[in-house]
Amino acid sequence: MTTPRVLFWHRRDLRLTDNLGLAAAAAISPAVTGVYVLDPQVISPSEHLLPMAPARLWFLIESLIELQQRWRDAGSRLLVVEGDPVQLLPQLAERIAAEAVVWNRDVEPYARERDRQVAQRLQADGRKVVVDWDQLLIAPELLKTGGGDPYRVYGPFLRNWRGQVQAKQPVTVPAPAGLVDLDPAAVPSGEPLMARRDSHGFKGTELCPCRPGEAAAMQQLTSFCDGALFGYEPDRNFPGVVGTSYLSAALSVGTLSPRQAWSAAQEAREQARSEEQLHAIAVWEQELCWREFYQQALFHFPELSDGPYREQWRRFPWENNEDWFDFWREGQTGMPIIDAAMRQLNQTGWMHNRCRMIVASYLVKDLICDWRWGERAFMELEVDGDLAANNGGWQWSASSGMDPKPLRIFNPATQASKFDAAGDYIRQWVPELRHVNTKDLLSGEIGALERRDYPEPLVNHKTQQAKFKALYATIRS
DNA sequence: TTCAACTTACG
């Protein structure tokens, strides 16, 4: 009698270490084969889904190439195929005679419907399907208010989440080893990965601060928790300072797990030498909670991805000036802090989170442009583009989301003065303004002579803010 | 049912 074969389907968990689904698969049998499906719906521009940025495609491909090596080191292999998972997975399971197929759950509406169809077909063929949560510290079903409803507000969610995490004390599981490979005769032909490696179209692979692959993610985590984490608060606020983890892409494609991140933070707590440092660690832990808050929000309210959560925002009379939007996207608005941030994103695939809030507020509240245009633009450019986090962030900026709050209007000049006081960040990304004095650089009020070829400001913040408020008054109930 | 709380940021 032969060992039963198990198929493990990687999706947003591109690692062997601390992969709960993979550990479950290896517990069934050492004869585990991995598969990743390059789904054209996900990796190519499509009508219904938000696009995947070239930067993210690069990160994905490189992470997969490393993952294949790790599978070989573990004794088995990772197959990479291209096509529709609903067709391909049942075919592959049949071909390798898999008794069980295992994967980790996702929160995105497209993924959930896809997974439902895949599971249905596999089960119809008599195969066992094993799925559970891996990409969240606490499963979304376990986080409910006293009334049994999902949370709509971050604060109460944080209290519940933190309590459950502390009670659970998340631990990581090791990578499987000594796996049993397929019979060579059963290995399907075709390998689309290397062809994709040179065709992702991303030019900023050297500049991007997020590094692909499981090993690089662990290195980044270790060095962050050894240094910048202790000063995370307040350093995280300053885009010109290396004060954040740059782990967003790794957490999004799953080259790093949230348990690994949490555990590293707990080890750092042991090393902390002051209340300030402990507080800084707590603030980073809260950022991990934001990630889970937005994922559980999308899980319980999938309609978030279709547009504004609050009904009245569906009738907001946006200006939607396409020229303004293009200037914003390219970093040519004439407001230096905005242009610096958008150029950082265009060139490196990544933007500092403080700047994401500033440019989002500017697009929505100053240019009076539909936040969904900005949501799509971010997904087209970001190495860490993630539906739940990106949609949550844009709805937050647009004031159309779940949190009860006043109308949030950032003053870009005030933001620049507070968080890039010396103008270092602006000068780095808008080099043609390096000669301009800091005061003018921050305010954006630059004389024609000094400005040279740099554009005049598209709009005046004060008048646009007044205009936005007037338009907002028309949709208030 | 009442009432505190709300990623603050702006002026």
Place this chain on the structure above:
DNA sequence: GTAAGTTGA
């Protein structure tokens, strides 16, 4: 100080 009204206990 004020925004702005909804959430959650």
